[in-house]
Amino acid sequence: MRVSLIQLAVDAAESPDERRERAAGLVRAESGSDLVVLPEMWTTGAFACADFLPGEAESPTDGPTARLMSAAARDAGVWLHAGSIIEQAGDEGLFNTSLLFTPGGELARTYRKIHLFGFDQGEAVLMSAGREVVTAELPETVIGLATCYDLRFPELFRALVDAGAETLVIPAGWPAARRAHWTLLARARAVEDQAYVLAVGTAGTNGGVEQAGHSIVVDPWGEVLAEAGAGEEILRLDLDMDRVARTRKEFPALRNRVLGLGSL
Numbered sequence: 001m002r003v004s005l006i007q008l009a010v011d012a013a014e015s016p017d018e019r020r021e022r023a024a025g026l027v028r029a030e031s032g033s034d035l036v037v038l039p040e041m042w043t044t045g046a047f048a049c050a051d052f053l054p055g056e057a058e059s060p061t062d063g064p065t066a067r068l069m070s071a072a073a074r075d076a077g078v079w080l081h082a083g084s085i086i087e088q089a090g091d092e093g094l095f096n097t098s099l100l101f102t103p104g105g106e107l108a109r110t111y112r113k114i115h116l117f118g119f120d121q122g123e124a125v126l127m128s129a130g131r132e133v134v135t136a137e138l139p140e141t142v143i144g145l146a147t148c149y150d151l152r153f154p155e156l157f158r159a160l161v162d163a164g165a166e167t168l169v170i171p172a173g174w175p176a177a178r179r180a181h182w183t184l185l186a187r188a189r190a191v192e193d194q195a196y197v198l199a200v201g202t203a204g205t206n207g208g209v210e211q212a213g214h215s216i217v218v219d220p221w222g223e224v225l226a227e228a229g230a231g232e233e234i235l236r237l238d239l240d241m242d243r244v245a246r247t248r249k250e251f252p253a254l255r256n257r258v259l260g261l262g263s264l
């Protein structure tokens with residue numbers, strides 16, 4: 001399966017509208033890929049999102065990002081994980097919502113970020129948390145959806161594995177200050193869940209926070225297959241999807257899980 005991870009530069013010099021157009025062009029250029037992935041909240045920047053609310057909140061079905069990304073997925077003929085948007089959900093409030101499009105441009109799945117970041121500020125107070133574990137069956141693999149801070153919560157990834165995930169797709173806007181955690185946790189999730197990890201960050205500085213970049217692809221044995229630098233960059237690579245089943249068969253650690261430990 002050929003994957004393309006688009007590590008976008010997100011900063012205030014470019015407006016969300018300009019970046020939407022530019023991102024659509026970058027997606028179109030990845031035709032020939034099977035799955036293209038964009039980062040978290042790349043229209044506004046994950047750390048600048050508070051400055052844009054509620055003006056940039058949009059509908060996951062017919063907002064400007066959804067419309068452009070649907071068309072770009074269709075034009076390129078690719079599965080497109082279009083990263084996340086600020087979703088306006090009426091009385092339910094705002095969510096940090098990822099969008100997955102089919103190669104025909106249909107919205108196949110949305111995933112509302114479950115673990116909101118910021119403790120007592122930022123999206124943690126501005127947005128509502130998702131409650132649903134989301135996977136999607138692609139022709140070559142089952143992907144499990146997570147977003148940025150979710151990476152720190154292994155129980156979500158075990159729930160994704162239980163739901164059949166073989167490839168964990170994690171758009172992010174991870175800060176440079178904690179880059180070591182990003183790389184470590186991406187590898188840890190791959191090793192413990194015996195799954196591919198496709199983790200896509202942003203470059204640049206938004207909301208005064210320098211971004212880590214360093215998008216990373218890790219195989220089910222924990223080996224780093226590709227890693228970006230700090231600037232805007234696209235990682236393209238072909239993955240052997242049988243490797244997940246082989247790893248799980250040859251080193252069947254997932255079979256030795258002891259469930260319900262707290263109640264033993």
Ligand SMILES: O=C(O)CCC(=O)C(=O)O
Pocket residue numbers: 046116117147148149150152173174175178181
């Ligand atoms: O966990 C972290 O260090 C970063 C998380 C984050 O930036 C986010 O979820 O937006």
